[in-house]
Amino acid sequence: MSGQAIADDYQSCLNELLAQPVYGMTQREKSNKLRAIMAYLHQHHLTGCAAYGALFADYPNHFTCYEQLPYLAVRLFKLQRLASIPEADVFRELRSSGTTGQTPARVILDKATSARQSKALVTIMQQFIGKQRLPMLIIDSPEILKSPDLSARGAGIQGMAFFGRDHTYALNADMSLNTQAVAAFVAKHKGKPVLLFGFTFMVWLHFVKAIERSGIHVDLSQGILIHSGGWKKLVDQQVTNETFKRTIRSLTGLTRIHNFYGMAEQVGSVFVECEHGHLHAPSLADVMVRCPYTLEPLPHGKTGLLHVISALPTSYPGYSILTEDMGSIIGEDDCPCGRKGRYFSIAGRLPKTEIRGCSDTAGTL
Amino acid sequence: MQRYGRYIVNIEQVLPFRQSIAANSLAAISAPNTLVGHKTTLDFIDALSGALLRNTVCKAFPDLVALGFWLRRANIQKVLTTLADGVYKPVGLVVHYTPANVDTMFVYSWVCALLMGNRNIVRLSSRHSEAQQLLLAVMEEVFRLPEYAQVANANQFVHFERHHPDSGAISLLADARVLWGGDDSVKAIRALPCKPRCRDISFADRYSAAFIDFHHIFENKKVAELLWRECEPFEQQACSSPRLLFWRGEDIHWTRFVNALAAQAQSAAPSITRKNEQLIYNQWCQSEDLLDNAEQAGALNLAHVKQWHPDLIQRHVGQYTVCCIRVDRLEALLDYDDARWQTLSYAGVSKDLLIKVFGSAPIEGIDRMVPLGNALTFSPQWDGYELLSQLARRVVFA
Numbered sequence: 050m051s052g053q054a055i056a057d058d059y060q061s062c063l064n065e066l067l068a069q070p071v072y073g074m075t076q077r078e079k080s081n082k083l084r085a086i087m088a089y090l091h092q093h094h095l096t097g098c099a100a101y102g103a104l105f106a107d108y109p110n111h112f113t114c115y116e117q118l119p120y121l122a123v124r125l126f127k128l129q130r131l132a133s134i135p136e137a138d139v140f141r142e143l144r145s146s147g148t149t150g151q152t153p154a155r156v157i158l159d160k161a162t163s164a165r166q167s168k169a170l171v172t173i174m175q176q177f178i179g180k181q182r183l184p185m186l187i188i189d190s191p192e193i194l195k196s197p198d199l200s201a202r203g204a205g206i207q208g209m210a211f212f213g214r215d216h217t218y219a220l221n222a223d224m225s226l227n228t229q230a231v232a233a234f235v236a237k238h239k240g241k242p243v244l245l246f247g248f249t250f251m252v253w254l255h256f257v258k259a260i261e262r263s264g265i266h267v268d269l270s271q272g273i274l275i276h277s278g279g280w281k282k283l284v285d286q287q288v289t290n291e292t293f294k295r296t297i298r299s300l301t302g303l304t305r306i307h308n309f310y311g312m313a314e315q316v317g318s319v320f321v322e323c324e325h326g327h328l329h330a331p332s333l334a335d336v337m338v339r340c341p342y343t344l345e346p347l348p349h350g351k352t353g354l355l356h357v358i359s360a361l362p363t364s365y366p367g368y369s370i371l372t373e374d375m376g377s378i379i380g381e382d383d384c385p386c387g388r389k390g391r392y393f394s395i396a397g398r399l400p401k402t403e404i405r406g407c408s409d410t411a412g413t414l
Numbered sequence: 415m416q417r418y419g420r421y422i423v424n425i426e427q428v429l430p431f432r433q434s435i436a437a438n439s440l441a442a443i444s445a446p447n448t449l450v451g452h453k454t455t456l457d458f459i460d461a462l463s464g465a466l467l468r469n470t471v472c473k474a475f476p477d478l479v480a481l482g483f484w485l486r487r488a489n490i491q492k493v494l495t496t497l498a499d500g501v502y503k504p505v506g507l508v509v510h511y512t513p514a515n516v517d518t519m520f521v522y523s524w525v526c527a528l529l530m531g532n533r534n535i536v537r538l539s540s541r542h543s544e545a546q547q548l549l550l551a552v553m554e555e556v557f558r559l560p561e562y563a564q565v566a567n568a569n570q571f572v573h574f575e576r577h578h579p580d581s582g583a584i585s586l587l588a589d590a591r592v593l594w595g596g597d598d599s600v601k602a603i604r605a606l607p608c609k610p611r612c613r614d615i616s617f618a619d620r621y622s623a624a625f626i627d628f629h630h631i632f633e634n635k636k637v638a639e640l641l642w643r644e645c646e647p648f649e650q651q652a653c654s655s656p657r658l659l660f661w662r663g664e665d666i667h668w669t670r671f672v673n674a675l676a677a678q679a680q681s682a683a684p685s686i687t688r689k690n691e692q693l694i695y696n697q698w699c700q701s702e703d704l705l706d707n708a709e710q711a712g713a714l715n716l717a718h719v720k721q722w723h724p725d726l727i728q729r730h731v732g733q734y735t736v737c738c739i740r741v742d743r744l745e746a747l748l749d750y751d752d753a754r755w756q757t758l759s760y761a762g763v764s765k766d767l768l769i770k771v772f773g774s775a776p777i778e779g780i781d782r783m784v785p786l787g788n789a790l791t792f793s794p795q796w797d798g799y800e801l802l803s804q805l806a807r808r809v810v811f812a
Contacts, residue, residue: 100701122694
């Protein structure tokens with residue numbers, strides 16, 4: 050199949066998927082449509098990316114289920130620069146250090162992939178915050194956007210800022226609560242819906258805890274809080290999702306709280322938490338679980354490594370990725386929230402490997 | 415002593431007993447040297463051997479049992495016979511910088527220095543594994559015996575951070591330094607000031623390989639067991655653990671061997687991260703055409719090399735990955751010569767043939783060739799050094 054034919058087929062399959070409601074398809078309907086797109090993406094990256102070609106040229110190109118798809122270990126994006134497009138088409142290179150290490154992941158974007166990602170993010174987020182742009186309280190310091198190299202945190206805020214207006218930053222440069230700004234924001238938009246966004250541990254540490262300590266009254270009962278970025282620091286402090294939500298509710302009256310799971314290697318196709326605390330796969334993405342000891346697929350209910358697939362990336366070979374996050378699939382099509390498709394939960398990260406051996410002198414770490 | 419530097423912050427002495435002490439007050443600094451192979455020293459080492467082998471808890475740690483055996487009087491006598499005839503004197507004070515996680519390694523090089531009559535300061539890791547804790551407790555027991563007071567006086571095991579303000583002052587006391595560590599750590603320690611005639615024995619980053627000629631192997635099970643014995647300890651991250659396997663033979667030999675190896679390599683401690691690490695290594699190297707396919711044999715990831723490149727070693731972090739290279743004759747190994755190659759362990763080939771092939775070749779790497787199964791067995795000839803003579807002065811009577 051020629052490159053153009055692949056591209057055309059991909060686009061028409063993608064359009065068909067985009068025409069569907071984000072959470073409206075049953076798993077059966079969805080996986081049929083998504084699998085076809087995956088087959089095109091596999092073909093596309095075989096021809097576009099030499100590294101992908103070297104890895105998977107011998108793979109069968111017909112897939113009867115997701116589990117047969119080839120996948121890349123997520124760390125490869127930190128170790129290599131993986132592109133499926135000519136250098137001239139590179140529009141932006143996203144660098145994200147994530148929470149794990151110093152070496153950033155490098156994600157190569159062209160205009161088409163970038164536009165697709167933005168569009169997907171908008172479509173998914175609108176399911177939770179509506180189409181209107183709401184006044185927005187950003188749980189971070191404005192300084193985060195001022196550094197010359199945009200950090201992952203900065204990029205995340207920039208991306209989410211699109212969903213709001215009248216942006217107000219809740220924190221000072223030293224991460225202390227800007228009580229004046231918060232009070233003014235609350236007073237100005239009293240009784241009206243507002244949007245809040247921040248990274249999970251920042252929201253907890255510098256917003257929730259600071260409000261608790263200061264004893265100020267903050268009424269955000271009409272607010273929607275979107276947060277992301279991993280639970281590790283909160284797990285260390287033994288703060289569960291339940292505690293997180295309950296504390297926010299009792300302090301501010303805010304009840305609509307949605308965590309989301311996403312990664313720099315698959316921007317756009319995020320997995321958002323519903324009213325029942327479950328992360329849902331949107332139409333353009335899906336999730337599987339693999340055994341960390343064998344990498345074989347695991348049945349629903351078993352905890353293992355999350356293998357995520359996304360219909361979006363054509364500029365880099367990241368449509369099928371084995372993450373280093375652990376989780377389990379809770380069910381399909383039957384979440385009490387009414388959303389169809391798979392829903393799952395996260396159980397933390399794969400621990401870091403210990404490097405032993407002679408090549409590590411005492412006290413150098 | 416003061417002219418060598420200022421002693422600002424106390425360091426922690428771990429053995430012969432625990433105390434906080436200024437580095438310039440360590441007893442080893444002013445203790446007398448002893449004679450090479452002195453009787454008290456030999457008795458002390460034998461007592462340590464006995465204490466390790468008698469201790470019931472130690473039996474659970476193969477490293478400690480191996481150490482106990484190595485320290486037996488008969489073996490130490492044998493070690494001393496490797497010294498060429500001549501008159502040897504100690505160099506003086508030897509400062510040892512030990513590796514963080516190969517729990518027993520520091521004892522071997524320390525015993526070599528001790529045998530040659532030197533005084534020793536041994537810097538230990540702050541990360542004490544269970545095995546190391548146990549080892550230190552057993553050593554303390556022996557150090558406390560009144561008959562070894564002199565040994566205790568001349569040997570201190572200490573702990574201080576790399577950036578300790580007295581790090582340079584301690585280094586300046588050394589007549590010889592024994593440095594275990596990765597290239598960067600060794601370079602950092604060597605940058606510390608030292609006496610003009612101080613000798614450095616540096617054990618930096620090295621890797622090792624095995625060679626099996628299946629045309630002369632009749633017991634796959636035995637050979638598989640020997641290879642696994644070299645891979646399993648230290649998560650395959652010691653410098654003598656084989657990371658490469660050269661093999662000669664037919665496809666059928668290989669298939670049978672992999673089956674035998676799969677049966678052996680089941681005893682690995684379970685690790686939730688290992689399989690993912692193996693996947694990352696394979697994909698990283700496969701995507702650059704360095705590796706072909708890989709096959710699993712128990713815990714081992716046998717990765718077939720497509721195109722040799724130093725990155726295959728550079729990226730290798732143990733995790734039970736063995737890069738396999740098929741060769742048609744032993745001489746082919748010469749093409750892989752590298753100064754960082756430490757050990758070649760072999761099976762199905764004679765020592766005579768090895769001497770014939772490697773003895774006259776201008777190789778930069780390979781310091782030792784040992785029968786398969788022995789790669790991790792310490793000997794006083796290590797990394798190309800003869801430790802005993804390097805840790806002594808040879809006096810010539812002409």
